[in-house]
Amino acid sequence: xxxxxxxxxxxxxxxxxxxxxxxxxxxxxxxxxxxxxxxxxxxxxxxxxxxxxxxxxxxxxxxxxxxxxxxxxxxxxxxxxxxxxxxxxxxxxxxxxxxxxxxxxxxxxxxxxxxxxxxxxxxxxxxxxxxxxxxxxxxxxxxxxxxxxxxxxxxxxxxxxxxxxxxxxxxxxxxxxxxxxxxxxxxxxxxxxxxxxxxxxxxxxxxxxxxxxxxxxxxxxxxxxxxxxxxxxxxxxxxxxxxxxxxxxxxxxxxxxxxxxxxxxxxxxxxxxxxxxxxxxxxxxxxxxxxxxxxxxxxxxxxxxxxxxxxxxxxxxxxxxxxxxxxxxxxxxxxxxx
Numbered sequence: 001x002x003x004x005x006x007x008x009x010x011x012x013x014x015x016x017x018x019x020x021x022x023x024x025x026x027x028x029x030x031x032x033x034x035x036x037x038x039x040x041x042x043x044x045x046x047x048x049x050x051x052x053x054x055x056x057x058x059x060x061x062x063x064x065x066x067x068x069x070x071x072x073x074x075x076x077x078x079x080x081x082x083x084x085x086x087x088x089x090x091x092x093x094x095x096x097x098x099x100x101x102x103x104x105x106x107x108x109x110x111x112x113x114x115x116x117x118x119x120x121x122x123x124x125x126x127x128x129x130x131x132x133x134x135x136x137x138x139x140x141x142x143x144x145x146x147x148x149x150x151x152x153x154x155x156x157x158x159x160x161x162x163x164x165x166x167x168x169x170x171x172x173x174x175x176x177x178x179x180x181x182x183x184x185x186x187x188x189x190x191x192x193x194x195x196x197x198x199x200x201x202x203x204x205x206x207x208x209x210x211x212x213x214x215x216x217x218x219x220x221x222x223x224x225x226x227x228x229x230x231x232x233x234x235x236x237x238x239x240x241x242x243x244x245x246x247x248x249x250x251x252x253x254x255x256x257x258x259x260x261x262x263x264x265x266x267x268x269x270x271x272x273x274x275x276x277x278x279x280x281x282x283x284x285x286x287x288x289x290x291x292x293x294x295x296x297x298x299x300x301x302x303x304x305x306x307x308x309x310x311x312x313x314x315x316x317x318x319x320x321x322x323x324x325x326x327x328x329x330x331x332x333x334x335x336x337x338x
Contacts, residue, residue: 040087044080044111048119051076053126077119081112163188179221186218198244205240205279205337209233209272212248216270219255227258227266234273240337243313247272247281249306250331254285257329264288264327274337281333288327310335 085107102110166188173180193211197203216231251270259266264286271282310318317336323329 040084040091044084044115045118045122048076048080048115049122049126052119052123077112077116081108081115084111084115163192166191183218183221186214186221189214190218194245201243202241203244205242205274208242208244208247211245212251212270212272215248215251227268229268229270231270232272233270240274240277240279242279242335242337243309246306246309247333249302250281250283250333253303253331254283254329257287258285259288259327277337279333279335279337281335282331284328284330286328 085104088107088111089101089104166184170181170184170188173184175181190211193207193214197207197211213231213233216229220227220229254268254270258268267284267286269282269284271280273280307320310320314335319332319334321332323331
């Protein structure tokens, strides 16, 4: 039981106890005697309450409601009333010394009535509160479910509007400007894959490599003419699957950090192939010697997320090496796919 829950229960029973003392205080008894009698009741009522609550949770799961009521009423309550009557007789005999001591049957019936009444009242109240709380939670869950459904529908609507806008832009580009049209088509294909095909945890390797080919072609269209890009993406073997948008991080880094100096070559080499169920990905790019920001010492959120995804999805099934030279950056990745 958590500490906050324990304190709550302690305050609850202390409040019940004080309420009983105030309500059932009789001028024929001293205050100390009244407090003692009610505390004696409190002990047995509390024990019965937790025993019955435990049985409710266990027997309702087993769908044995009638067994619960029979056992709780005929055994727990009767037994606790019998024990309370014995305690009351001993207290009267040894402590209070009343002028007329009640006999055991009278004390038993009185104990049985009081304990049964308060256990029933408190248990019913607790069940009512629990039911109200459960209903409130269900309403909150239903509200969150509706909100999530609306958000999902909005997310489905927005891409359609975006692609319609891209089609509109494409239609307004002069037909003689074929380069601009090709760039827009390449971008539309990349966006479509990210929005529609990457929702699953794993996608077909053929789709992922087709996306990479489109991305390389798109980058070649927008990069300088002096950039030499070599992409060797081999044939697939089997129905392999891979986490979507995983390899693209390495290729994005290559295009991002490739050298842009007219006096030296700018080159990117990408090799991706499979052997049985093992994928090998090699990415190399040249870099300016004067370049102060490189993949390993940049903020590198994309590369950090890439490494984290590898650890979560392919723990023990991959190797990754990154080598940063004075004028180049190389990464080697090997993954055992399924």
